[in-house]
Each structure stands twice: as C-alpha cells, then as structure tokens.
Amino acid sequence: MSFTLATWNINSIRLREVLVCKLLQEEAPDVLCLQECKSPVEKIPLEAFQALGYSHMVARGQKGYNGVAILSKLPLEDAGGADYASLDHARHVAARLANGVTIHNFYVPAGGDIPDREKNIKFGQKLDYLTEMRDAFHAESPKRSILVGDLNIAPREDDVWDHKKLLKVVSHTPIEVEHFGATQDAGKWVDITRQDIPDGQLYSWWSYRSPGWEDADKGRRLDHIWATSDIANAGHGSRVLREARGWEKPSDHAPVFATFDL
Template sequence: MMGNVTDMRIVTWNINSLRLRLPLLARLGEALRPDIICLQETKVPDDLFPADAVRDLGYAHVLYRGMKSYNGVAILSRVQLTSLDDTPDWCARSDCRHIAASFPLDGEAVELHNFYVPAGGDIPDPDANPKFAHKLAFVDEATTWFANRPNRRTILVGDLNIAPLEQDVWSHRQLLTVVSHTPPETSRLLAWQENGFVDAMRHFVPPQEKLYTWWSYRNRDWKASNRGRRLDHIWVTPDLTDRLVDMTVLRDARDWPTTSDHVPVVVDFRD
C-alpha cells in the first residue's frame, strides 16, 4: 500500500476505549499518517473527550458523539470537516452509534458515515434476546434510510458487527448459528450494502479469499488459531470506485500492547 500514490487515506478502527488506548492512536498515526480516522467504541462522554490530545496528534478537525462506558463514535481529520446533523436517532435510543460529516475530494464534497452497529448479544433469537432484536432493527432502519435518499459520493465505514460472506469468518459452517454470521444478520447487511454501495475491501480482495479484522481476546494465540471474522467495513458508492487505490488490514496492530480485539482497516483514495 505504501508504494502507491494516494491523495486521501481513511482508517476505520474500533479502538475499544479511546482514553485507554490514546497511545495506540498516536502509534497508528505515526505508522500510517492517515488523513481521516474513524473510531468506534470510544466509550467517552463528550465532556471528557480528549480533543486537545487528538489535535496534538495532527487532527485539527474533530467530531465526536459519546456516552459513558459504552458505544461512541468519532471522526478525526487533517482536512476540513462539515458535520452532517440530519441523521436519524436510530431505534430511538440516542446511543451514539453514528456520526457523519462531509469533506472535500477532487474539489467536491464527499459524505462520510461512521457506524457502530449493535453487537447483538449471544443468542441469535430476537424473541429471546432483546439485544439481537435491536441489532436487526438497527440494520433494517439504516437500510431503509439509505434506500430513500440520493446516495452519491458517499463513504460508509465502521464496526458493523456482521461478517457477511463465507470467507469473512474462519468457519462458515460452525459460525452459522453464532451472532455476527447468522443468516438474519448477513442477509440484512448485504441488503443494506446492495442499496447503493460497493464493498471497498472486497474490491481488492476477492470474495473467495479469507479476510478478517477481528480476533477474540479469548484466543490465547490469535495468529496460530486465526479464528477471525471481518466485522469492520468500508463501503463506497459506485461513483467513487475509480478513486480507490488500495486497501490494507493492519494485522500487526493486533499485537500492539493492550490493544483492541479489532484492527484498523485502511483505504486509500485518489483525488
């Protein structure tokens, strides 16, 4: 990736507590020099967001939406951001799972949507598990919202908490009944994506090849077992596919000290 000519580098990362892992954010910035970083699970209320520390890392433009201990999303940028505030209150919960902005690319605005989809708990039954019901309802709402608006020059990123394709998990057969890869989830995520988006990661990595962004903390040796899932995504509208330069999953970050169980995903765009 580093050898390609790029004008805009965007990273998405479920950081799993921004204040706890602020040194890793600095390490990410030094390693990749991204123009924009989208974070999920920041787990910090807005009044305690470390905006000055983030700006000290070179990200002068910062948008965030957070709450204590749970959820939270943020966009950190070296380029000017314009906040997009006309987004829904998903499932009427006000639980800080979506933030959106626009930024200039090739002299014209691009919309950027950063999502943290509910994880859904452990039981893949919406009647027995309210968390799973919430997850399905959230994806349904998002699908409908994007289907009813003109989607052009749009990038959607985030921890969508669903691995939709067979090669997005270490074992399709064994995970069919495990939350994140069940048919009610995968069919919904693909329906959302097919409502006007291209999978930027699979634009570079064929769907028949394994591709993961998350490895459980429960795996003592995550590299040896390699029981991963692709829960983190970057989508673009078709009018931006000719701007795509390259994509990388920063697997090395899974070995950083006290790191997240997710790793950053990087996509480069040409202006």
Template sequence: MKIVSWNINSVRFRIEIVEKFLREVRPDVLCLQETKVVDQDFPRASFKALGYDRIIVHGQRMHHGVAIVSRVPLIEDDRFDWQANQEARHVGVRLPNGVRLENVYVPAGGDVPDREVNPKFGQKLDFIDRMTRWSETLAGPTILTGDFNIAPLESDVWSHKQLLDVVSHTPIEVAALNGLQASNDWVDLGRHFHPAPARLFTWWSYRAKDWALSDRGRRLDHMWATADVAAQATRHEVFEPCRSWLKPSDHIPIMTEFDW
C-alpha cells in the same frame, strides 16, 4: 486521501496505540467506534498534537460512542439514531470534495440469534433496517464505514460451518446486510480489492490465549462506497499487526486510499 476506520474499544485506555498508528500511517481521516467517553472527556489534545485538529465526537459512556478526527477540513453533517434509543452509534461529516463520510457502530446483538428470546438481536436487525431505509433515499457520493458487527461471506470467518448459529454470521444477519448493500448498490471496498475467498479478518476475540496461533478471526469492520466514490479508490489495507500491540483493541484498523 487515506481514510481509516477502527473500533478502538476505549479511546482513552488505548490512546498510546492510536498515537503510534497515526504517527506511522498518517491517514488523513480516522473514524473511531466504541470510544467509551463523553464528549467533554475525549482526548482532543493527543490528536491535535499530531496535527489532527478537526475533531467531531458523538460520545457516550459504556460501550458506545463514535468520533471522526482529521487533518483536512470537515463539515459536521448528521447524527442518526438508527438504534432508536439515543445511543451514540453514528456521526457523519462532509469532506472538502463534498463526499459524505458516515461512521457507524452497529450493535453486536447479544449471544442468541432470536429476537424473541434476545431483544438485543432484534435491536440489531432493526438498526440495519433503519440504515437500509436511509440508504434507499440517499443521493450523492458517500462512504459508509465502521464496525458493522456482521461478517457476511463464508470466507469472512474462520469457520463458516461452526459459526452459522453464532451472532455476527447467522443467515438472518447476512440477509439484512445484503439488503442494505443492495439498497444503493454499495461497493464493499474490502472485497473489491481482496476478492473472496482471500483471508481478510479484522477482529479476533480476547478469549484466545494466542489470537495469531488460533486465528479464529472474523471480518466485522467494513468500508463501503457509492459507485462514483469506489471508482476513485486505489487500495484497501488491513493492519493486522496492530492486534499484537500493547493493550490492543480486539479490532484492527482498516484503510482505503482514494485518488483525490
């Protein structure tokens, strides 16, 4: 089974590249973040035409919204309000084998890494803390994936030194994410298959005139699994060419394949 996560940055605006990806890669399940669409306007017909007729959406206008589309049966499971303000940033399902699949969009956190000056940064840290409290009591095989908006390792960014004070790579964010990972011994599947310091970026800013030439990337998108599920993973792939497709997202898809 192939499971993909992709911050698409507006599913309707970029539906053509989503369709292209699904035709070429044929994942079994696709988790989307930042869909930027209310539930009734989600482009279901486009997915159903390609065989993805199981569609679970948790939509919202502006910069939020998550969805899971699938070629295999899904059971809708939960929608956690880890932001504590009803923003649509999580949706969870159960796969046919009983594994939980949790799709999350962690807030970016603004520009200043100080919760007193920048409330958005505090919201981000609180979001991770609520996820950690949930994780501590979690039981059963689970996959946690999505846009975590944190690049935890030195090799997860183009310049560790230059980004230490930049939101997404600050020590306080990294410590929070490490605490989440330790709370249930989550396996970081990206680094499990591509150990540091291997280059493994999933995001490049729109501000770069030539994103590939400057290559100022960060690994903001992740797929984690509980140990029992991680033992069944066979490979993890990032799809860097998607960053050059027509009307691209600033994120690329990531995929883990499982021996199920």
C-alpha cells in the same frame, strides 16, 4: 485530491489513547474513524491528536458505552448523526470533506449472544438498526459517500475462520447476512475492501477469549469500508493492519485502510 482513510473499533479511546497516537504517528491516515469510544465528546483526548496534526474532529459520545468519532487532518463539516432503531445510542456520525464527500461512521449493535430476537432483545435491536439504515438509504439515495465502521457482521464465507461452525453464531447468521446485504444494496454501496482483495480469508477482529489469536487465526471481518457506486472506482489500496491486534493492551479489532483519489 487523494486521501487515506482508516476505521478502527478502539474499545475505549481514553484507555487506548496511546495506541491511537501510535497509529496516527506510524500510519498517518488523513482521516481516522473510531468506534466504541466509550467517552463523552468533551473527554475525548483531542489535544493529543491535535499535536499530531489531527486538528479536526466530529463525534457523538456517551459515558462508558458506544461512541463514534472522526479525526482528520483535512477540514471537516459536521453532517449530522442518526439514532437508528431509537436506541438513544451514540452509534452514527457523519462528516463532509471540502470536496463534498460525506463520510458516515457507524457502530452497529453487536447483537448479544443468542441469534433469536424472541429470546434476546439485543439481537432484535441489531436487526431493527440495519432495517432502519436500509430504509434511510432507500428514502434518500446516498451520493459521493463513504460508509465505514464496525458493522458487526462478517457477510462472506471467507470473512470468518470457519463458515459452517459460525452459521449459528451472532455476526455470521443467515438472517444477519441478509439484513446486511439489503442495507448495502439499498444505498448501492460497494465493498471497497473486497473490491481490492476479492479472494481469500480476511479478518479484522479476533476475540479476547481466544488465546494465541495470531496462531489460531480464528478471526472475523466485522469492520468495513464501503463507497457509493459513483465514487467506488476511486477507492484502492485496501489493507488490514493485523499487527495492531498484537500491540500492548490492544483493541480486539484491527484498523482497516483504504485510499481514495477524488
């Protein structure tokens, strides 16, 4: 069984319903994981996606904030969701495919603007969220699983436009990168994108505050696709659909793709 999966922080699934449909029509991934849906589950425009062949969905939502959804052409079984750091936020949902592969869709907290948990409660929440993810993977080692989403951390020097300038900027600080690595190691997760594209600058997010985003190219790789080590060799074909950042009224994130032969 071969399937292509995409992950995309859509920044409001109802506001950008047209863009989701455009992606589904033009790129046709078998599974699309969305973050920051900003919608209760019952108000997600599922009918429009069903008309394009995406008849299956598992989701967790809330009004105006957060929210994660998995749309699929393939049958899905709801595999639950966790409230890490006890934030009462819709930031995680899991679904199981018929072949037994579990897909985890995450929206890790952004962490605010100040990288100091004493001065910024949101930064502390982000670190706590990652710590609880790490502990969960230590407690129950994931198998035959894929983890995707807006993890809000660009871990490598070539995952940001300027490593030195961003060392004190939330998403690339050493303490975040350390927590990110510990979470990845706890589940023996393999970064599929960098397995396929091991070298060079690679971004999936460009700030709305940065005019001329494409020319300046001041991006960060905040969106990730991981797989457990037992299936990582099945992953290939990774890419970032940069042009989606230039669509009309876009999300500030671009979709990230990978294909798995399982």
